[in-house]
Amino acid sequence: xxxxxxxxxxxxxxxxQGRAIEHSLLSLGYQDAKEVSTGKLITLDxxxxxxxxxxxxxxxxxxxxxxxxxxxxxxxxxxxxxxGDEA
Amino acid sequence: xxxxxxxxxxxxxxxxQGRAIEHSLLSLGYQDAKEVSTGKLITLDxxxxxxxxxxxxxxxxxxxxxxxxxxxxxxxxxxxxxxGDEA
Numbered sequence: 001x002x003x004x005x006x007x008x009x010x011x012x013x014x015x016x017q018g019r020a021i022e023h024s025l026l027s028l029g030y031q032d033a034k035e036v037s038t039g040k041l042i043t044l045d046x047x048x049x050x051x052x053x054x055x056x057x058x059x060x061x062x063x064x065x066x067x068x069x070x071x072x073x074x075x076x077x078x079x080x081x082x083x084g085d086e087a
Numbered sequence: 088x089x090x091x092x093x094x095x096x097x098x099x100x101x102x103x104q105g106r107a108i109e110h111s112l113l114s115l116g117y118q119d120a121k122e123v124s125t126g127k128l129i130t131l132d133x134x135x136x137x138x139x140x141x142x143x144x145x146x147x148x149x150x151x152x153x154x155x156x157x158x159x160x161x162x163x164x165x166x167x168x169x170x171g172d173e174a
Contacts, residue, residue: 006128007128008128008130018129021129021152021153022131024152025148025152028151028152030144030147030148031134032133032134032135032144033131033132033133033134033148034131034132034133034134035130035131035132036129036130036131036132037129037130037131038127038128038129038130039127039128039129039130040125040126040127040128041093041094041095041125041126041127041128042105042108042123042124042125042126043095043122043123043124043125043126044109044120044121044122044123044124045120045121045122045123046119046120046121047118047119047120047121048119057117057119060117061112061117061120064115065108065111065112065115066108
């Protein structure tokens with residue numbers, strides 16, 4: 001099962017990369033982009049057909065390696081294959 | 088309108104960060120994670136109510152600044168507010 005993890009900074013944590021992008025967009029003439037923030041995306045293929053168990057496994061991976069839970073939040077999306085069982 | 092841009096490496100482009108994560112997961116005992124790949128996530132607030140125009144604006148930003156179109160693909164998701172007009 002394909003799983004996507006999106007990792008974003010917790011609210012209140014400084015996002016210098018987001019600020020830099022915002023300033024660059026402004027200086028290129030894009031005045032209508034505000035509140036730019038950045039994050040990470042990790043996709044992986046899990047040897048697990050059950051969505052709940054896949055979610056649990058990936059959550060464990062997030063807590064132990066992928067995410068710095070002090071400053072980051074994460075979200076797990078399972079991409080179920082076309083089996084009439086779309087998530 | 089809140090817009091999320093997901094940026095991933097084109098197929099065939101080396102992803103050393105993904106390889107590193109895969110190896111780390113393996114050495115931590117997670118044997119069922121395969122094909123790990125990484126990407127970037129940029130969220131921004133666009134001063135535009137029309138979804139198509141917002142998409143066009145963000146696509147332009149992607150082409151000129153946010154994305155290296157030689158090696159990266161991007162995907163634009165608009166998060167329409169609850170107005171019975173969900174995307």
